[in-house]
Amino acid sequence: MTGPRRSSSGGRLPATRLPTLSGFVLVGLVTGGLVAAAAPAASAASAPQGVTWAVSPATDGAPDERSWVELDLGPGATASDEAAVRNLSDETVTFRIDAADGYFTDEGRFSMLPSDRPSTDAGTWISAPETVTIEPGATGIVPFTVSVPSNAEPGDHAAGIAASLVSVGSGAGGASVGVESRIGFRVMTRVTGDVVPGVAVDGMRVDYQMSWNPFAAGSLTVEADIVNTGNVRLVLDGTVRAQGSSAPIVAEDAARQELLPGDRRAVSIPLRGVWPLIVASAELEVAPTVVAPDGGEAVDLEPVAATATAAAVPWPQLLVVLGAALVLSALLAGRSRSRSRVAALVRQAKEEGLREGAVGGRTDGGSPNANDR
Known part of the structure; x- marks a missing residue:
C-alpha cells in the first residue's frame, strides 16, 4: 500500500460516533508559491476576498445525495464520476481543480495532502480539468475519472478532489504571501483482490x-x-x-x-x-x-x-492502617502499664499489711518486760 500514512498522538479519542462531513476545507499559507499549512474544516469555504463556494459529488450534471465517492474497481479499471462546484458569491470565479492523496487527521476527520506535498497513491489516479469558471450563483459540473493502475495493491486507497482559490498579497519585506483555500470531498477506491483486514x-x-x-x-x-x-x-x-x-x-x-x-x-x-x-x-x-x-x-x-x-x-490506606496500629499499640501499652501499676500497688499494700501485722503482734503478746521478772 503506497498511500499516505499518518500517526496520531495525544488525548483520548472523543467517544460518540463523529458525524461524517460531506467535504473538507484546506486553508494554507502561501509564501513564494508554496502552501505551508493545511487544516480540515467544513464543506463551504470563504476566500479572503469574500468568494464562497461548495463542492459535492454529482450525477448526470446535478449534485446528488452522496457525501463522497465510493468505488470498487479491479486493477487496470477506470471509472467516471462528477463533482459539482457551486459559486455562492456574486462574481464570476475561476477555480483550480486539485486531486491528492487522502488521510484522516488525529481527530478522525478526512483531509487531503496540501499542494506542496506530492501524492504517491490514489491522488495520482484522478484525472480532471485543471480549472473551471463559474458564473455568480451558478453550479459547474466537473467530470473526473479514476484510473486504477494494473499493479495497484488490493484494498482501500484514499484520495480527495477539491476546487481551490489562491489569494496573494504582500508580506513583510515585500515577500509574496497568500492563502490557498480548497474545498472538496473524498474519493475512496477499493481495489479488488485479496482483501485482508487486521x-x-x-x-x-x-x-x-x-x-x-x-x-x-x-x-x-x-x-x-x-x-x-x-x-x-x-x-x-x-x-x-x-x-x-x-x-x-x-x-x-x-x-x-x-x-x-x-x-x-x-x-x-x-x-x-x-x-x-x-x-x-x-x-x-x-x-x-x-x-x-x-x-x-x-x-x-x-x-x-x-x-x-x-x-x-495503597499508601494512604497503609498509612491509615499504620496509624491505627500505632494508636492500638499505644492503648495496649497504656493498659499494660496501668495493670502493672495496679499490680505493684497491690503487692506494696500486701507487703505493708504484712509488716504492720508483724509489728502489732510483737507489741501485744510479745517479749516479757521487767515487772514480770
Whole structure:
C-alpha cells in the first residue's frame, strides 16, 4: 500500500460516533508559491476576498445525495464520476481543480495532502480539468475519472478532489504571501483482490493516579496505539476495563473514527473508581468494523485484546492502617502499664499489711518486760 500514512498522538479519542462531513476545507499559507499549512474544516469555504463556494459529488450534471465517492474497481479499471462546484458569491470565479492523496487527521476527520506535498497513491489516479469558471450563483459540473493502475495493491486507497482559490498579497519585506483555500470531498477506491483486514494494539501502557483520600478510589489511564495492519479501512470500537470499571475507546459523543490501511491512532482512556491493590491491571479490547464500499454491509472483526499493569501501592490506606496500629499499640501499652501499676500497688499494700501485722503482734503478746521478772 503506497498511500499516505499518518500517526496520531495525544488525548483520548472523543467517544460518540463523529458525524461524517460531506467535504473538507484546506486553508494554507502561501509564501513564494508554496502552501505551508493545511487544516480540515467544513464543506463551504470563504476566500479572503469574500468568494464562497461548495463542492459535492454529482450525477448526470446535478449534485446528488452522496457525501463522497465510493468505488470498487479491479486493477487496470477506470471509472467516471462528477463533482459539482457551486459559486455562492456574486462574481464570476475561476477555480483550480486539485486531486491528492487522502488521510484522516488525529481527530478522525478526512483531509487531503496540501499542494506542496506530492501524492504517491490514489491522488495520482484522478484525472480532471485543471480549472473551471463559474458564473455568480451558478453550479459547474466537473467530470473526473479514476484510473486504477494494473499493479495497484488490493484494498482501500484514499484520495480527495477539491476546487481551490489562491489569494496573494504582500508580506513583510515585500515577500509574496497568500492563502490557498480548497474545498472538496473524498474519493475512496477499493481495489479488488485479496482483501485482508487486521488490527493490532501496540505499546499499551497503564498509569495509576492515586487518591490521597484513603476512602476514595484512584484512577487509571490506559494509553496505546491502535494500528490497522490490514489493507482495508476500519471503524474503531472497543472497551477498556479494570476492576469492574469500563469506558469506550471512542466516546459516545465523538466522531466516527476510521483507520486507513497502515494508519496508527493513539488513544488515551481514563478509568475512575480503581482501588490500589498493589498492582492495577487493565484490559484493552479493540473490536473494529470493516467498512464496506458503496453502502455495503459492514463486517465486524474478531476483537483483539491486550493487557498491561502498573504499580498501585495503597499508601494512604497503609498509612491509615499504620496509624491505627500505632494508636492500638499505644492503648495496649497504656493498659499494660496501668495493670502493672495496679499490680505493684497491690503487692506494696500486701507487703505493708504484712509488716504492720508483724509489728502489732510483737507489741501485744510479745517479749516479757521487767515487772514480770
